[in-house]
Amino acid sequence: MRIREIVITGNPVLHRPASPVHHIDDYILELVDDMFATMELAPGVGLAAPQVGEDLTLFVYDWVDDNNRQYRGVAINPTLVMDPLPIGPLDDEEELEGCLSVPGERFPLRRSDRVILTATNLQGNEYTIEATGWLARIFQHEYDHLLGVLYVDRLTHPYDREARDAVDASEWGVPGLSWLPGRDHLEG
Ligand code: NI
Numbered sequence: 001m002r003i004r005e006i007v008i009t010g011n012p013v014l015h016r017p018a019s020p021v022h023h024i025d026d027y028i029l030e031l032v033d034d035m036f037a038t039m040e041l042a043p044g045v046g047l048a049a050p051q052v053g054e055d056l057t058l059f060v061y062d063w064v065d066d067n068n069r070q071y072r073g074v075a076i077n078p079t080l081v082m083d084p085l086p087i088g089p090l091d092d093e094e095e096l097e098g099c100l101s102v103p104g105e106r107f108p109l110r111r112s113d114r115v116i117l118t119a120t121n122l123q124g125n126e127y128t129i130e131a132t133g134w135l136a137r138i139f140q141h142e143y144d145h146l147l148g149v150l151y152v153d154r155l156t157h158p159y160d161r162e163a164r165d166a167v168d169a170s171e172w173g174v175p176g177l178s179w180l181p182g183r184d185h186l187e188g
Contacts, residue, residue, distance in 0.1 A: 001030075004038045004052040005178040006100050009150055009167060012175060013050045014101055016148040018057045021076050024124055028058070032074050032122060035060045041181040044100045046138045048145030051101050053178075059142035063135055071135055073127075075119035080143040082112040082136075090156070097141065097151050103179060105166050107159040109151055111137045 007014060021028060031054060039047040039060055048059040062072040090108045098106040115136045118128045131139055141151055152163040167173045 001033050001037050003041055003180060003182055004034050005180050006038065006042065006047075006051050006103075007053050008172050008177040008179065009102050009152070010173040010175055010177060011053070011101075013053055013055055014145070014148065014150060018048075018050050018146045018148070019055050020057050021120075024076065024120075024122060028056075028076075029122065031056070032058070032060060036062070038181055039100075042100050043181075046142040047100065048142045050145055050148075057146045059145065061135075061138050061142060063138055065133075065135070071129075071131075073129075074122050075117060075139075075142070076121070078117055078119035078139075078143060078146070080118075080139060081116045082140065083114040085110050085112055097137065099141070099151055101145075101150065102152055102163070102167065102172070105152075105163065107152065107155050107163055109154055109159070110156075111140050115139050117143075 031049065035047050035049070035052060038052060039062060045063040046059060046061040049056040057078070058074060058076045060074050064070045090110055092108040095108040095110060096106045097109045113136060114130070114132045116128060116130050117139045118126060120126055144151065155163050
């Protein structure tokens, strides 16, 4: 197991759709192990393969809800069905989102309250989870990564501009930048 470098916005692998996983082989098992360790150390509640520079449609997640129930898993070649977005003003505290590939920044973004994730697990079996609330947000965020979409790409005025300014100020948005959890103290 090793901690992987997390690529920062501007790296092309983050901005294009990822390729399907065809075989769950040792390469994938090791990648997933590494991704869990990297996510834990970062720390984060979700991590998609493109964020560690791997052009593959899989993500990992690990989140504990208010009732101490843990949701931890791997989603390989997932599909996501979402309820329509709720209408009404954004809550700039309750709807704050962040991303390990835009480290240290958070911006409010509207997400669907309920989604259905269907994916393959490491044993090669398909599973379905209906998720609400924050878990639904995690799934939407990670699924977006597999489409080549970052949450900052979905921000609305004025947060879209604030995010662009933050990316410019950090001199991100160009290829080749990454950070290593445990060595660089940035957080998602
Ligand atoms: Ni992210």
